[in-house]
Amino acid sequence: MHSGKKILIINGSIRSMQGNSGALAKKTQELCSQQGITCTVLNLAEPMPTIKEVAELLEAHSAFLVISGVYWSNFGSPLQRFIEVMTAFEHTPVFFGKPVACALSMDSVGGSDVAARILSTFSGLGCWCPPCNTLILSRTGQEAMNASRGTTNDPNEDVWRVDDLEIVIGNLVAAMNVSANWQQWPVGRLDISNGPWPEGGTLDLGSHKFL
Numbered sequence: 001m002h003s004g005k006k007i008l009i010i011n012g013s014i015r016s017m018q019g020n021s022g023a024l025a026k027k028t029q030e031l032c033s034q035q036g037i038t039c040t041v042l043n044l045a046e047p048m049p050t051i052k053e054v055a056e057l058l059e060a061h062s063a064f065l066v067i068s069g070v071y072w073s074n075f076g077s078p079l080q081r082f083i084e085v086m087t088a089f090e091h092t093p094v095f096f097g098k099p100v101a102c103a104l105s106m107d108s109v110g111g112s113d114v115a116a117r118i119l120s121t122f123s124g125l126g127c128w129c130p131p132c133n134t135l136i137l138s139r140t141g142q143e144a145m146n147a148s149r150g151t152t153n154d155p156n157e158d159v160w161r162v163d164d165l166e167i168v169i170g171n172l173v174a175a176m177n178v179s180a181n182w183q184q185w186p187v188g189r190l191d192i193s194n195g196p197w198p199e200g201g202t203l204d205l206g207s208h209k210f211l
Contacts, residue, residue: 005173006061007038007040007065008040009039009040010066010067012066013078020105020137024103028067028165050195051085051198054085055089055094062098063100063173065168066079070111079118088205090124090126096184097128097182101133103165108140130172131171132168137161137162
């Protein structure tokens with residue numbers, strides 16, 4: 001048992017729990033349960049709690065797994081809105097010093113670039129990345145594995161598969177036990193009210209206007 005350690009799945013899929021990301025979330029919950037890890041899912045496409053409640057939820061967790069589909073070489077729009085709103089909590093206990101991993105589903109291409117952008121963004125917010133922290137599952141990869149399964153010297157033996165999620169989660173769990181004296185650079189604080197979650201419309205956090 002990992003006392004007090006909790007993983008938050010941040011589901012940025014536009015289909016919430018109804019598609020591939022939902023399957024990844026459920027598999028992650030199974031793996032965490034086997035290791036005695038508490039695992040919660042925050043579905044960004046569904047009605048959200050208040051901004052304060054979302055910040056408190058993130059702060060109460062020890063690590064994050066960000067999941068999404070890949071849409072035209074980008075992640076889900078709910079995740080983009082989440083990043084925009086939560087930028088106000090950059091380098092605070094909401095994010096700072098916490099490990100993050102990423103699991104994406106895609107049709108055929110684009111996942112590596114999307115994963116890199118997600119991890120770079122969360123690094124900027126104050127998180128850090130353990131080894132082997134990314135899993136990208138593709139429809140074409142799954143079909144290739146099915147076609148060559150059981151053959152001698154299977155050329156698709158090293159294609160990412162759902163079972164590889166166990167490695168990602170294992171490293172994320174190990175990273176939760178790492179303690180370090182992380183340093184942070186100065187940041188210009190943005191401001192957002194602690195009201196209802198802004199599902200749409202304009203969003204002004206008070207960033208500098210220079211035009």
